[in-house]
Amino acid sequence: MDELFRTLFESPVVGGDTIGELLLHLLTAFVLGQLVAWVYAWTHHGVSYSRSQVQSLVLLSLIVTTVMLAVGGSLARAFGLFGALALIRFRTPIKDARDAAFLFLSVGVGITVGTRNLQLAIVGTCFALAVAVYLGISRFGERDAADSVLRFTMPNQDDSETRLRALLRHYCSSFALMHLREGGSASMDFAYRLRLVDPTQSSALLADLSTIPGVRGASLLVQDEEMEV
Amino acid sequence: MGGAEFVPSRARPSLFRRLRHRAHRVLPPLVWMAAIAGVVVLAQERRRTGAVRGIVEADRWTVTSPLDARLVTLAVSVGDLVTVGQVVARLEDESPRLRLSRARHELERLRAEMQREEVVLRDARAVASADRDVERSRERARLSRDHEEARVERLQTFAILEEGRVVLRGAEDALQRHLELERGGIASEGQRVALQTDRDRYSERVAELETVLAERDVRVSAARERLDDFAAAAGTLPELSEFQIEPFQWRIREQEVVLEEISHAIARCALVAPGAGVVERIVIKSGEHARAGEPVMSIVEPRPRAVVAYVPESLRDAVARETQVDVELPQRPGELRSSRVLDVSPTLVALPEPLRADPRIAEWGLAVRIPARGDEVPGQTVLVHLSHR
Numbered sequence: 001m002d003e004l005f006r007t008l009f010e011s012p013v014v015g016g017d018t019i020g021e022l023l024l025h026l027l028t029a030f031v032l033g034q035l036v037a038w039v040y041a042w043t044h045h046g047v048s049y050s051r052s053q054v055q056s057l058v059l060l061s062l063i064v065t066t067v068m069l070a071v072g073g074s075l076a077r078a079f080g081l082f083g084a085l086a087l088i089r090f091r092t093p094i095k096d097a098r099d100a101a102f103l104f105l106s107v108g109v110g111i112t113v114g115t116r117n118l119q120l121a122i123v124g125t126c127f128a129l130a131v132a133v134y135l136g137i138s139r140f141g142e143r144d145a146a147d148s149v150l151r152f153t154m155p156n157q158d159d160s161e162t163r164l165r166a167l168l169r170h171y172c173s174s175f176a177l178m179h180l181r182e183g184g185s186a187s188m189d190f191a192y193r194l195r196l197v198d199p200t201q202s203s204a205l206l207a208d209l210s211t212i213p214g215v216r217g218a219s220l221l222v223q224d225e226e227m228e229v
Numbered sequence: 230m231g232g233a234e235f236v237p238s239r240a241r242p243s244l245f246r247r248l249r250h251r252a253h254r255v256l257p258p259l260v261w262m263a264a265i266a267g268v269v270v271l272a273q274e275r276r277r278t279g280a281v282r283g284i285v286e287a288d289r290w291t292v293t294s295p296l297d298a299r300l301v302t303l304a305v306s307v308g309d310l311v312t313v314g315q316v317v318a319r320l321e322d323e324s325p326r327l328r329l330s331r332a333r334h335e336l337e338r339l340r341a342e343m344q345r346e347e348v349v350l351r352d353a354r355a356v357a358s359a360d361r362d363v364e365r366s367r368e369r370a371r372l373s374r375d376h377e378e379a380r381v382e383r384l385q386t387f388a389i390l391e392e393g394r395v396v397l398r399g400a401e402d403a404l405q406r407h408l409e410l411e412r413g414g415i416a417s418e419g420q421r422v423a424l425q426t427d428r429d430r431y432s433e434r435v436a437e438l439e440t441v442l443a444e445r446d447v448r449v450s451a452a453r454e455r456l457d458d459f460a461a462a463a464g465t466l467p468e469l470s471e472f473q474i475e476p477f478q479w480r481i482r483e484q485e486v487v488l489e490e491i492s493h494a495i496a497r498c499a500l501v502a503p504g505a506g507v508v509e510r511i512v513i514k515s516g517e518h519a520r521a522g523e524p525v526m527s528i529v530e531p532r533p534r535a536v537v538a539y540v541p542e543s544l545r546d547a548v549a550r551e552t553q554v555d556v557e558l559p560q561r562p563g564e565l566r567s568s569r570v571l572d573v574s575p576t577l578v579a580l581p582e583p584l585r586a587d588p589r590i591a592e593w594g595l596a597v598r599i600p601a602r603g604d605e606v607p608g609q610t611v612l613v614h615l616s617h618r
Contacts, residue, residue: 024272031264034261034264072591073591074592134256138253163235170237197241197242198242198247201242208238
């Protein structure tokens with residue numbers, strides 16, 4: 001076991017990176033990559049925003065760092081990498097930026113192992129996968145959007161609206177009117193985007209909403225992982 | 230339930246619960262700051278020292294094949310000591326020898342061809358000379374004949390002229406006598422007139438003959454002149470024309486150069502050691518084919534010049550001139566020998582081939598020269614430990 005560990009993780013000479021130096025490079029790439037992703041998310045305007053794109057910005061910085069540490073200054077390896085990527089890209093339709101990142105990670109694993117740099121291969125892969133899990137758990141890149149959509153019909157009365165606002169302020173950390181339509185017989189159809197303070201209180205919200213006189217047809221659409229609101 | 234007061238059925242969640250549900254939003258900044266802290270810590274702990282690989286350098290020579298040929302004899306093996314000029318290998322020289330033989334035959338053929346051409350030209354010249362002599366004889370005979378004819382005509386004219394002059398003198402004498410007789414009253418005037426007429430006629434005839442004689446003299450002179458000119462113009466034929474022989478001479482010279490080249494090639498079939506040392510590596514073995522310029526073997530001087538270590542650029546500030554380093558030889562592992570850096574290359578240089586075996590090591594580094602002690606083996610890989618800072 002010790003022999004295995006030495007084979008995999010020890011480098012007898014400098015430049016020959018140690019695990020500490022590898023982690024230094026990868027952490028630096030992660031820090032800077034996440035910074036890039038934040039600035040991208042903050043400055044992005046328009047409807048083409050994609051959370052996977054933002055996460056891929058972080059992942060790609062790590063993966064490229066790993067691959068470049070393996071390639072080093074070798075021209076032959078660089079051309080080999082270029083050829084492998086070109087071949088894969090040519091034959092593989094990539095629909096998502098995150099897919100491209102994982103594809104590149106696979107290629108990187110092949111290159112690092114193929115250049116007999118097992119230490120880099122293991123550390124780099126584990127680090128990249130840990131970051132991918134962290135990005136998934138933290139829902140990194142998710143925009144400050146709403147959790148849910150609330151739809152209902154309510155008569156157009158001041159006191160009803162006042163109570164409605166008080167209700168929404170109680171249950172939601174933020175809300176915004178999304179859609180308003182005349183619903184006939186002096187009532188209006190409302191649609192609000194909400195961010196619930198406590199998602200488990202969604203039923204309480206609906207129950208309290210139905211106590212407002214005239215409110216009918218209330219429905220709450222809660223966002224899940226498959227849907228961005 | 231009426232009234233404007235809203236009374237919630239559930240209390241607002243506590244701060245803790247709210248944070249728990251939004252924990253995933255707090256996670257990225259926390260992780261990011263932790264990563265920054267990790268970078269700072271690792272950067273400070275980053276190694277500035279350690280061991281780098283180096284190679285023992287010595288003078289090295291490469292014996293290359295001067296031509297495309299098969300290596301028939303290898304006179305040395307790896308590790309043998311050789312001296313300057315020692316024959317270390319022989320290339321196949323059968324082909325050049327065959328070419329040399331062919332070239333010699335070709336040269337002889339060219340020389341024979343040139344001699345044959347000379348004989349042919351001489352024969353032609355002899356025939357031309359004989360024809361020319363015959364022609365000249367005929368011409369000379371013709372001119373002589375013309376000259377003789379002109380002389381004969383002149384003599385004939387001269388004879389007629391003399392005869393005419395004699396007749397004229399006779400006529401004048403007769404006239405003179407008649408005049409004397411006429412003065413003595415013996416002869417008549419009529420006879421005198423007849424004599425005068427005869428005399429005038431003979432005088433005109435003599436004048437005509439003198440004119441003709443003058444013409445004949447001119448003709449004789451002209452014929453003589455032509456004969457003399459012909460005799461003066463007689464000469465010999467030019468020597469065998471050089472331009473007819475020169476192409477053969479050029480081809481012979483070219484062939485001699487080819488012969489010389491082939492002889493040189495045969496001489497180069499014997500490969501000699503350019504320097505004294507130990508045979509380090511044999512690239513082409515006996516019986517294998519070597520292309521022109523391809524290395525056959527390498528010879529290295531047994532005494533090493535220096536140890537050259539290759540330091541990654543990240544450790545540039547760890548090495549400088551006179552920096553103390555420790556050298557560890559593979560034949561004595563663990564034994565460190567102190568030494569000092571002679572110089573550091575200003576730019577990155579490519580690692581030599583033996584050091585590129587480890588793919589984890591960069592292919593470029595700063596070359597750090599360290600003096601050799603003499604017991605290192607040229608070409609071997611050593612470890613150079615950099616001092617701690």
